[in-house]
Amino acid sequence: MSIFLLLFIDNATAYSSHSSSADTTKHTNNWAVLVCTSRFWFNYRHMANTLSLYRTVKRLGIPDERIILMLADDMACNARNKYPAQVFNNENHRLNLYGDNVEVDYRGYEVTVENFLRVLTGRHETAVPRSKRLLSDEGSHILLYMTGHGGDEFLKFQDSEELQSHDLADAVKQMKEKRRFKELLIMVDTCQAATLFNQLHSPGVLAIGSSMKGENSYSHHLDSDVGVSVVDRFTFYTLAFFERLNMYANASLSSLFTSYDPKTMMSTAYYRTDLYHRRLDEVPVTNFFGSLKMMIERTLIDSDVQDPTSHIKTKDQNCPFTRTMNTFFEKVERIEHPDSLVNYGLILMLPLLMVSVWLSS
Amino acid sequence: MLDRCTMDLHCYSHFLVHSLLKELKGNLIIFFAVWFLSLQILLVLLLIRATGHTLQMAYRQSLNSLDIVDLLKSSDSLSSGDVAALVYLWNPFTIAACVGLSTSPVENLVVILALHGACKGLVPLAAFGWVMATHLSLYPAILIIPVILLLGYGPDTPPRKLFLQKGYGKNGDNHSSDNCGQQETNHSKAEVTFSWRPVIHFLFWSSLWSTYVLVLCSISVKPHGSLWEMFQRTYGFILTVEDMSPNIGVLWYFFAEVFDFFRSFFMIVFHLNILFMILPLAIRLKHRPCFLAFIYIAISSMLKSYPSVGDSALYLGLLGLFLDELADMQFSFFLLCGYIGVSLLSPVMHNLWIWRGTGNANFYYATGMAYACLQIILVVESVSAVLNHDRKLRKLSVTKLRDGNS
Numbered sequence: 221m222s223i224f225l226l227l228f229i230d231n232a233t234a235y236s237s238h239s240s241s242a243d244t245t246k247h248t249n250n251w252a253v254l255v256c257t258s259r260f261w262f263n264y265r266h267m268a269n270t271l272s273l274y275r276t277v278k279r280l281g282i283p284d285e286r287i288i289l290m291l292a293d294d295m296a297c298n299a300r301n302k303y304p305a306q307v308f309n310n311e312n313h314r315l316n317l318y319g320d321n322v323e324v325d326y327r328g329y330e331v332t333v334e335n336f337l338r339v340l341t342g343r344h345e346t347a348v349p350r351s352k353r354l355l356s357d358e359g360s361h362i363l364l365y366m367t368g369h370g371g372d373e374f375l376k377f378q379d380s381e382e383l384q385s386h387d388l389a390d391a392v393k394q395m396k397e398k399r400r401f402k403e404l405l406i407m408v409d410t411c412q413a414a415t416l417f418n419q420l421h422s423p424g425v426l427a428i429g430s431s432m433k434g435e436n437s438y439s440h441h442l443d444s445d446v447g448v449s450v451v452d453r454f455t456f457y458t459l460a461f462f463e464r465l466n467m468y469a470n471a472s473l474s475s476l477f478t479s480y481d482p483k484t485m486m487s488t489a490y491y492r493t494d495l496y497h498r499r500l501d502e503v504p505v506t507n508f509f510g511s512l513k514m515m516i517e518r519t520l521i522d523s524d525v526q527d528p529t530s531h532i533k534t535k536d537q538n539c540p541f542t543r544t545m546n547t548f549f550e551k552v553e554r555i556e557h558p559d560s561l562v563n564y565g566l567i568l569m570l571p572l573l574m575v576s577v578w579l580s581s
Numbered sequence: 582m583l584d585r586c587t588m589d590l591h592c593y594s595h596f597l598v599h600s601l602l603k604e605l606k607g608n609l610i611i612f613f614a615v616w617f618l619s620l621q622i623l624l625v626l627l628l629i630r631a632t633g634h635t636l637q638m639a640y641r642q643s644l645n646s647l648d649i650v651d652l653l654k655s656s657d658s659l660s661s662g663d664v665a666a667l668v669y670l671w672n673p674f675t676i677a678a679c680v681g682l683s684t685s686p687v688e689n690l691v692v693i694l695a696l697h698g699a700c701k702g703l704v705p706l707a708a709f710g711w712v713m714a715t716h717l718s719l720y721p722a723i724l725i726i727p728v729i730l731l732l733g734y735g736p737d738t739p740p741r742k743l744f745l746q747k748g749y750g751k752n753g754d755n756h757s758s759d760n761c762g763q764q765e766t767n768h769s770k771a772e773v774t775f776s777w778r779p780v781i782h783f784l785f786w787s788s789l790w791s792t793y794v795l796v797l798c799s800i801s802v803k804p805h806g807s808l809w810e811m812f813q814r815t816y817g818f819i820l821t822v823e824d825m826s827p828n829i830g831v832l833w834y835f836f837a838e839v840f841d842f843f844r845s846f847f848m849i850v851f852h853l854n855i856l857f858m859i860l861p862l863a864i865r866l867k868h869r870p871c872f873l874a875f876i877y878i879a880i881s882s883m884l885k886s887y888p889s890v891g892d893s894a895l896y897l898g899l900l901g902l903f904l905d906e907l908a909d910m911q912f913s914f915f916l917l918c919g920y921i922g923v924s925l926l927s928p929v930m931h932n933l934w935i936w937r938g939t940g941n942a943n944f945y946y947a948t949g950m951a952y953a954c955l956q957i958i959l960v961v962e963s964v965s966a967v968l969n970h971d972r973k974l975r976k977l978s979v980t981k982l983r984d985g986n987s
Contacts, residue, residue: 553803562801569709569793576705576786577698 245402248359250511252277252287255336257368257377259293264448265439267295268309269367269409269455271317276462277363278321281511288339288354290326292368292378302446309451309459311443325352333383340364340391342400358399363407363508367455370410372433373418389419396422403496405508409454411436414490426496428477430454431487438486453485467510474500611682618679621686625898626666628693633662633902635700636871639736640905647743647978661904669898673924678891685891688717692895695724696874699731704779707732708786716794719819720881723855726863727877730870732779737869739974746982822848822886827935827945829927830888831953834946855884865968872906872967875899876960883956890924893956900959903967910966912958919955923948 254277256270274289296307296318307318326335338344339354356362369376373385395401406427408416413429420427430437430452439449440456451459461479465471477500480489493500555561637660669675678685695710697703707728714721738744799808818824825833832851839847858880866873875896882892900907927948933940 555800555803558800558803562797565793565797565800573705573709576709577703580705580782581703 245359247361247402247507248357249286250282250361250363250508251354251356251401252282252363252365252509253290253339253354254287255290255331255364255366255368257292257331257366257375257383259378261295261298261300262448263293263368264295264307264446265450265452266367267291267293268307268317268450269452270365271307271322272309272451272455272459273365274322275315275317276459277509279467280462280465280506280509281467282509283511284321284323285351287323288325288352289323290331290336290339291324291328292331293328300447308443308446309456311441311445311450313445323351329378331378333377333381333387336377336383337387337391341394342398354400356400358402360401361403361405361508362401363405365407365409366416367409367452370408370413370416372412373415375408375410375416385416385419388416389421392420392422392425396424403507407458409437409452413437414492417492420492420495423495423497426473426491426493428489428491430485430489432490435487453487454480454489457481457485462505462509465505467506469506470504472501473503473505473507476505614682615679618682618686621690622670622675622679625686625690625693626670628690628697629669629898629902630662630666632693632697632700632871633660633665635697636736636902637661637905639738643738644974647739647974647981661902664904665898665901668901669894672894672897674890674894674897678889678894683889683891684717685889685894688714688721689891689895691717692721692724692878695721695728696731696871699728700736700871702732702779704732704782705786705790708783709790712787712790712794716791718885719816720855720885721878723859723877723881724874726859727870727874729780729783730863730867730873732783733775733777734868734870737871739978740868740971743975743978746978819886820848820852822851827931827942828887829890829949829952830883830885831949832886834942834949851884851886855881862964866964869967872903875903876964879956879960883953883960900963903963906967906970907963908966909969910962912962916955916959916962919951919958923952923955927952 252274254270254274256266258266270289270291274287277287278284295301296305303313305318306313306316309315309317326339338348339352342354344353354362366375369379374382376382392404395404402424404422404425406417406420406425408414408427408429410416410430412431412433412435414432416429417425417427431454438453440451440453441449443450457480458476461471461476477489477491482488675686691710691713693710695707695714698706698708698710711721711725711728714724795808798811802808802811822832822836825837827833835847835851836844859877862873862876866876878892878899879896882888882896885892927945930940930944930948934942934945
C-alpha cells in the first residue's frame with residue numbers, strides 16, 4: 221500500500237499550461253505495466269525478462285494492485301519445461317521467478333495490441349474487472365516495460381500483429397490529455413528498440429531502449445539445462461543494477477542509464493530525455509521502480525532505553541536482590557565488547573576448574 | 582594391554598599430525614575444527630581409562646571384602662578401562678561424529694568429566710561436568726542422580742545386602758571376639774550409609790558453576806535478546822521438537838503426522854518416556870551408580886528428540902567399562918551384527934529416499950526403528966546381565982559363608 225510523500229519541489233519553469241499543471245500536482249502513486257509480447261517456447265527469455273522485472277518492482281515496493289502484468293504465453297507450465305512451475309533467468313537456477321506470488325493480469329491470447337492500447341488509454345468495456353485496468357491518476361508515475369521481437373518503428377505481438385510507434389505515441393498523447401500520468405518511463409528491450417519511441421511528443425515522458433536503429437539486442441546466455449536462452453542482455457544488466465538496491469536506496473536514474481556499457485551489451489542503450497523536464501541525477505530510481513516511502517523522524521534511542529529502567533528502579537528500591545540485579549544489568553548494558561569478555565570468561569573457566577580440583581583433592 | 586593402548590594412542594597422534602599437514606593446504610577453519618574435536622576425543626579416552634581403573638579397583642576391593650576373589654581369575658588380562666577407551670576410539674560412530682564436525686565429542690567430554698569426577702570424588706570437577714553437560718544439551722540433567730549416588734556411596738559395588746549378611750554372619754560366629762565383630766559390623770555399617778557431605782558440596786559447586794555460566798550467557802546474549810529467549814530457543818526447541826527433519830531417532834516421523842490437537846499430549850508422552858524410567862532404575866541399581874549412568878545415557882540417547890551417532894558413541898564406549906559384569910550378556914553377537922547392519926543400511930535408505938527419490942520415508946524410518954529396537958535390547962540385556970551377576974555374587978558369598986561357618 222502506498223504511503224504519501226510530502227516532498228515535492230515546484231519547478232518554476234515556464235512551459236505550456238499542461239506541463240505547469242503537471243508540475244504542480246503531487247506524486248501520489250507508482251504504477252507498472254509490464255508486457256511480454258512473444259509466444260512460443262524459444263522466446264522463454266522474453267517471459268523471463270518480464271518476470272524478473274516484475275519481481276524487482278514488487279521487491280522494491282509496488283504492490284500487485286498497481287502492477288499490470290501481461291504475458292503472452294505460459295512458460296512455467298509449458299510441456300517443454302523441464303522444471304515445471306519454475307522460470308529461471310540465470311543458468312545457476314538460484315532464483316525461481318514464478319514463485320508463490322505471481323499475479324498475471326493478461327495471459328495468453330488476451331495480450332493483443334488492442335488490449336494493450338485499451339489498458340494505456342483506459343477505454344475498456346464495462347465488464348472488464350478492476351485488476352485489468354490501469355487506474356492511474358494525474359499524480360501517478362508509470363513504468364511501461366515492453367519486451368519481445370521488434371524492428372524499425374514496430375513491436376511484434378503474438379507473432380501475428382504489430383504495435384507501431386505512432387500507435388504508441390497516440391496512446392501516450394491520449395493518456396496525457398486524460399491526465400492519466402504525471403511522469404512515464406518507457407523501457408523497451410527488443411531489436412532496434414529506440415525507434416519505437418521516435419514519434420512521442422507528450423511532455424513528462426522518459427524513454428530508454430536497448431538498441432538503436434540498425435542494431436539487434438542479444439540474449440545474454442543459454443541455459444543448457446532448460447535448453448533455451450534465459451535472459452536478454454539489457455534486462456540482465458538492468459537487474460544487476462537493481463539487485464544491489466533495496467527499498468530505501470536512492471540511486472538516481474542517471475546512474476541506471478549510464479550503467480549500460482555498449483561493449484558488454486553488444487548494443488547501444490539509447491535514451492530520450494528531451495520530453496522530460498527534470499534532471500536525471502535528481503530523480504531516484506524508486507520514483508518509477510519502487511513505492512513511495514514516508515520519512516519518519518526517529519528520536520534518539522537512548523531516551524527510550526533509560527526510561528524503563530528508571531521506572532523499574534523507582535518501583536522496587538526496597539528489595540536488595542532486584543537492586544543488585546538492576547545494577548548488574550546496567551553494567552552489562554554498558555559493556556562495549558561483550559564477545560571478547562565472554563571469550564575471556566570461557567578461557568578463565570579452565571584454570572578455575574583446575575585450581576578448584578587441586579584445592580579439593 | 583597397556584602397550585597396545587599406548588600404541589594406539591601413538592598411532593592416533595601420528596594421524597593427527599598427518600591430518601595437520603594435509604589440512605593446512607585446505608580450509609583453515611575445518612582444519613581447526615577437526616583438530617579441536619580430535620583433542621576432545623583424546624581427553625575422553627584418558628578420562629575413560631582413568632574411570633575404568635577406579636571402577637576396577639573398587640570392584641576388586643569389594644570382592645576382597647566379600648572373600649570372593651576367584652572370580653577375578655578371568656579378568657586379569659583385560660583392564661576394562663583400556664578396553665573401553667579403545668572401543669570409544671575405534672568406534673566408527675565416534676570417527677563419523679568427528680569427521681562430520683558435530684559438537685557431540687564436546688558434549689561427550691563434559692559427561693565423562695562429570696562421571697570421572699564423581700567416581701574419583703572430585704566434587705568441583707563433577708559439578709563442572711554436570712553443569713556444562715546440562716547447558717550444552719538438556720538431557721544429561723538426569724545424570725544428577727547417578728552423580729549424587731556416586732558421591733554419596735562411592736563407585737560400583739555388589740548389593741549392600743551382601744556386606745550386611747557378611748557382617749551378621751561374622752557376628753553370629755564370633756561371640757568371643759566381640760571387639761572384632763563390633764569393628765566389622767561398624768565397618769560394614771559404614772559402607773552402607775550414604776554420606777551427605779560430598780552431596781552438599783556438589784550442590785554448592787554446581788550452583789557456583791551454573792551462575793558463572795548463566796552470567797557469561799547473559800553478557801553474550803544482551804545485544805541480541807534476553808536470557809529467557811535464549812532458553813526458549815535452546816531448551817524450548819529441544820522440548821517442543823519444532824524441526825522435523827529426518828534423523829536416526831523415532832520422534833520426527835511421528836510428529837510429522839500427528840494432528841495439532843494432540844501434539845502437546847504426545848510431546849509430553851515422549852519426554853515422560855525418559856523420565857518415568859529414572860526412578861525404578863535408580864531404586865534397582867542404586868548400588869551401581871556408574872552402570873546406572875550408562876543406562877541413563879543409553880536411554881536418553883535413544884529417546885531424545887534429536888539423537889545422533891555421537892550420543893551412541895558415548896554409551897558404546899562406556900559399555901566397555903563393565904566388561905566383568907557384562908561378560909555373560911545374551912545376544913551380544915546379534916547386537917553387534919544388528920548395529921553394523923543398521924549403520925550400513927541407514928545412509929543407503931536415506932540416499933534412496935531423499936536423493937534418488939526411489940524410496941520413501943518408511944524405508945528410512947524402518948532403519949531408525951530397527952536401531953531403536955537394538956538399543957532397547959542392549960539396555961534390557963545389559964541390565965539383566967548385571968542383575969544376574971549380582972545374583973551370582975550373592976550365591977557365591979552365601980556358599981562361602983556357609984563353608985566358613987560349617
